[in-house]
Amino acid sequence: MVTQVMISPDWFASKDMIIQGFSVLVLLLIAAFSTKFYFLKKKENKNYLYFAVSFLLMAISFLWKVATDITVFYDIIHTKQAGIFTITYKTIYAEKILFVAGHFAHYLLMLLGLYILYVVLNKKSTMNHLLILYFILITTIFSNFSYFIFHLTALVLLMGIAYRYYAVYRKNKRKSTKLLFASFCILALSQLLFMPVKLYVNIYVLAQAVQLLGFLLLLITFILVLYNGKKKSNKHNK
Amino acid sequence: MARRSRTNIINDMLDSIQIKGGRIRQTHLMYKANLSHNQLKVYLEDLLSSELVKKIKNKNCTYLIITDKGCEFLEKFRQMQEFEKSFGL
Numbered sequence: 001m002v003t004q005v006m007i008s009p010d011w012f013a014s015k016d017m018i019i020q021g022f023s024v025l026v027l028l029l030i031a032a033f034s035t036k037f038y039f040l041k042k043k044e045n046k047n048y049l050y051f052a053v054s055f056l057l058m059a060i061s062f063l064w065k066v067a068t069d070i071t072v073f074y075d076i077i078h079t080k081q082a083g084i085f086t087i088t089y090k091t092i093y094a095e096k097i098l099f100v101a102g103h104f105a106h107y108l109l110m111l112l113g114l115y116i117l118y119v120v121l122n123k124k125s126t127m128n129h130l131l132i133l134y135f136i137l138i139t140t141i142f143s144n145f146s147y148f149i150f151h152l153t154a155l156v157l158l159m160g161i162a163y164r165y166y167a168v169y170r171k172n173k174r175k176s177t178k179l180l181f182a183s184f185c186i187l188a189l190s191q192l193l194f195m196p197v198k199l200y201v202n203i204y205v206l207a208q209a210v211q212l213l214g215f216l217l218l219l220i221t222f223i224l225v226l227y228n229g230k231k232k233s234n235k236h237n238k
Numbered sequence: 239m240a241r242r243s244r245t246n247i248i249n250d251m252l253d254s255i256q257i258k259g260g261r262i263r264q265t266h267l268m269y270k271a272n273l274s275h276n277q278l279k280v281y282l283e284d285l286l287s288s289e290l291v292k293k294i295k296n297k298n299c300t301y302l303i304i305t306d307k308g309c310e311f312l313e314k315f316r317q318m319q320e321f322e323k324s325f326g327l
Contacts, residue, residue: 037318044243047327121326168326176324225324229317 009201016208017069020062023215027059030222050120057113061106068102100144107150108140114157121164151194158188176228179221186214247271247281249315252290255304256312262302 008016031052038048115136119129136153143150162184169177193207242250254270255262262270268278282302285291290308294301304312321327 033321036314037321040314040318041243041245044245045322045327051325051327165326172323174324176320177326180324221324225320226317229320230313232316232320 008204012205012208013069016204017066019208019212020066022212024059024062024066026215026219026222027055027062029219031055031059033222033226047120047123050116054113054116054120057109057116061109061113064102064109065106068099068106071098071102103147104140104144107143108136111136111139111150111153111157114154114161118157118160118164121161121168147197148195151191155188155191155195158184158191162188176221176225179217179224183214183217183221186210186217190214244281245315247273247277248285248290249312251281251285252304252308252312252315255291255302256309260304263299264302267302 034048034052034055038045038052041048112133115132139149139153143153162181165177165181165184169181190207190211193203193210197204197207251267251271251273254267258266258270264278264282267273267282268275271278273281282291285308286293288307289305290311291302291304294303
């Protein structure tokens, strides 16, 4: 029963929460700055707001997953120590409901966040948002039966976002946009690696490591963007 | 050419003052920031009331000086522009 609840290898459980915690910090940092810029521009450019919302949704999604995993992980340990069969059974049953509900929210928020980011980057998009939202909901429901569907959808959206950044890079030739393209490609690769996790459980560790690399690169890019802005300002001050 | 937003005009005005060493005459600012006389009056009032610039009198001339708050605004604005261009917003 226990191995059905947790996908991660036993020795890696709880370490993946640290990686997800780091991802939450990076996402919240970018969301916070985007909100700040939205107010600095006196609400003239709504894209900043949508951008902040998309990163915030992704951060909440990871936060939700971490909270669910922490509860499940510690309850499982508690159950192991208790060692009474009837109580253990009931606890795991309750955990499974919590696990499914928690991961449902994680899937939904993550896909919504990625979709909003994709729409913000595709300014001339003519897609029917209601229809897409319906597909996201359907995907989320089916992801609870097979997590593979969630990772496949996330992969498609991330590839779309990476492609948009490549198009932006071809126009502006900025190093920071090139790094953004690279970080979203790495995040897309991590989703690809998450897909066969149930077949080879150890690939989960590699997928988490690749995801960590993607978010690390995103953080570096963000710091570089702020540094470049400051550098320009200092040049003018001299 | 796209119409400039209010924030962009304020940035252009502050930028023009900073490029001129932090001090500029009102008429020069009008030309440097590409503004009409009426526009200048409106936006200058905004800048003065929000303490991004201040006026000083030197002999017969009135100069506009960028304040620390104005410099801070410019720094944030440049970071925002960099963010906007890099993140494709």
